[in-house]
Amino acid sequence: MLRPRIIPCLLVSRGGLVKTMRFDAPTYVGDPINAVKIFNEKETDELVVLDIDATANRAEPDLRMITNLAAECRMPLCYGGGITRAHQAKRIINLGVEKVALSSAAIADPNLISRTAEEIGAQSVVVVLDVRQGPRGYEVWTHNGRVATGRSPLDLAQEAEARGAGEIVVNTIDRDGCGVGYDLDLAKAIRQAVALPMTMLGGAGSLEHLGRLFQACGVVGASAGSLFVFKGPRRAVLISYPDQGTKDALLQASLAPASPWP
């Protein structure tokens, strides 16, 4: 059986790893390569690395950093940040990255999704939607949550699927770093709207939150930042990841007909 994926999401800023809260207040949490080494040892399902400076600064993806990450990474790696053209995506894939994440540029010009899928194959094209809930419902934002698009995440997810994306990552801005659990209503709505693999990001504060997502949506990706880089209420930096036994128990509990979480 295909297993739900549990995916640490690492944010890179000025060469270091940071963790944000509601897309703001980045805290330095360490060195990216060191983190990759630890996640290798923990046999992590997948890893997402997002460069949060690149798009905001209109910078190119940092190919040297990506080369180093890919060489060290023994699990599937998804890189995002600053990709605006299909050939950049192709170069990144050739460095040994499995998937590239598109966001701002793909939302501004959805043709970028199809052009990139033609270059590297649909299976490697991830579209990230940063979502904020407002008085008129859910809305997708870009540029680290600073630019509103006026588009609903369901519309954009379906458009991304039609253009040939291979995965949708939905990141809920208001839950980022807050540990309050995933937005399960949004997750279920996206799950029903597209027949693509999807991953939720934003809000996971405990393994139980991951379990609740799998219970609600079945085989999807559960991604998290704080959960895997902080420990305890004082948010001390400590990289962690559930071991195989813990994962097995979590998956069994959440996918069983009678769930432990009401």
Add this chain to the structure above:
Amino acid sequence: MITLVDYGLGNILAFANLYKRLNIEVSVAKRAADLASATRIILPGVGAFDHAMTQLEQTGMRPALDELVLDRGVPVLGICVGMQMLARSSEEGVLPGLGWIPGRVKAFRGVLGRRVALPHMGWNEVSPRAGAELFRGLEAECRFYFLHSFYMACEQEADVAATCDYGLPFHAAVAHRNIHGVQFHPEKSHRFGIQLLKSFAEIQHA
């Protein structure tokens, strides 16, 4: 010596790093002359089938590969699209494959419609056939990372080395004499993948 076929597609670095950690020598072949000393060949691949076939043909390595694999029995391992290329044809494209193993590549979507999310992405259980060489030591627990929307269907049951299930049972690994292929990514599958790539390095010549 493991020779990695570099035709511009696939994760050459990941294989090179992994074998270096295992203290197994690797070389990278970009043209036919680089294949001269190959005793084991890895054919990686990502992206679209026709694109992969075209890129491989453009390197000029095809005749040398045919000779090494078909005439001299050098063990070869196709990975992901590299496995699909072993087949005769693919529903994803119009170009013929290498045709080294009788079979064709099919689309999950064509069979399953929208009943499952595609691509098939993530960790799935693989069931090796009894005695499958590449899966030695993986009989008890065998889990690999998949990322694909197409799968190879062998014509001959005897060529199936392992199966997997995603909405339907499909051939996750093939083996026909010295020719091997895996649909999943051993280079990204932690200890399971390391074990499999180590087994490939130790496989005996036909």
